[in-house]
Amino acid sequence: MIPYGKHFIEQDDIDAVVDVLKNGWLTQGPKIDEFEAKLAEMVGAKYAVAVSNATAGLHLACMATGLSKGDKALVSPNTFVSTPNAVLYCGARPVFVDMDPTTLNMCPEELGKELLRTSGVKVVLPVHFGGLPCDMESIASMVNPAGVKVIEDAAHALGASYQCGAKVGSCKYSDFTVFSLHPVKGVTTGEGGVITTNDYMSYKKLLQLRSHGICKGNFVHPGISVPDSEPLFCPENAFDSEGNLNPWYYEMQQLGFNYRMTDFQAALGVSQLKKLNRFVMRRQELALRYDEAxxxxxxxxxxxxxxxTDSSIHIYIARISFDKLAIGRGEFMRRLKDMGIGSQVHYIPVHWQPYYSTLGYRQSACPNTNSYYEQTLTLPLYYGLTDEEFNSVIASLRNLMAIA
Incomplete structure (x- = not known):
């Protein structure tokens, strides 16, 4: 079976993980710091925070903006449910902005309309669908004067670039960017995610939030203070008799989560990042071959x-006129599977999901997204896809279309 997506692991990746398992820390050790520093440098951001998955990253980024009950966040409906769910986790309400039918990303024109008719918007969450960056310059120009925060959902887009040449993740047009390191993404740590930002105080807040809201050792935030000052909170066991902070002492200063990445995952990430450019180039090559075929x-x-050229090509999307075929999409996918070809659908519009219908969302909203959903099919694309396998996919499509 040729799957729609697949990770690519080489011996040096395995060796990096084994070395940590044999000789290093298993949880929050030095490989976390190394991985964060390398990724931040690669995308041109000041800070990176590794987390357990991209959903956790979106949740923490929303929290770091102060998003809370009564607020609204503008989100693309053409995404996985984790994007708007992160808004719900904070007690806020997602408002869906329809896609541009060509880019399949949040439509800037529709965003402008929604900003005018929706009050209480605190955050915009554009999704770089398929690895193609949104028109972030237009989005930023609309929301920045209103003081609206921007969180880029770049789960698909590690290795992608804006038209200006800056890397996605540099936060050139946003407050935060969130990447996914799931096995079908550009590089993997098994499960994992990363948040990038250029704001120091947001960075420190994210570090606390990912680990129970706890601060230990270096108290940059209010909460602990030297004994001869007026601390906000200073229990007797914080300092020794000479005024030194006791080495075991820690403080929970806010309600956080256990969203940490392990050190052996980070070791895999460090190794995989070395291959990112190679991975993206092959994906772009295969996408162009698909386009031609x-x-x-x-x-x-x-x-x-x-x-x-700007996209990291996380997935290859085809638009198929199923209404003109003698078979529906489900049967089409089953016949492809019988030929040894895996496929997928990205995504069922979030506002179609049963849970969201209980919150009052209408399936008829976002007509461009609905139209796209009726036609979309994801075909196999990943770094390890061979030329022979690619040719097999194309031959299977030709054969199927001839009889459909």
């Missing part, structure tokens, strides 16, 4: 074809 196959066309 699909030109003469009826009822199917590539999505986002004019944006290949």
């Amino acid at each position: 699909l030109r003469d196959i009826p009822f199917i066309e590539p999505a986002q074809p004019q944006y290949r």
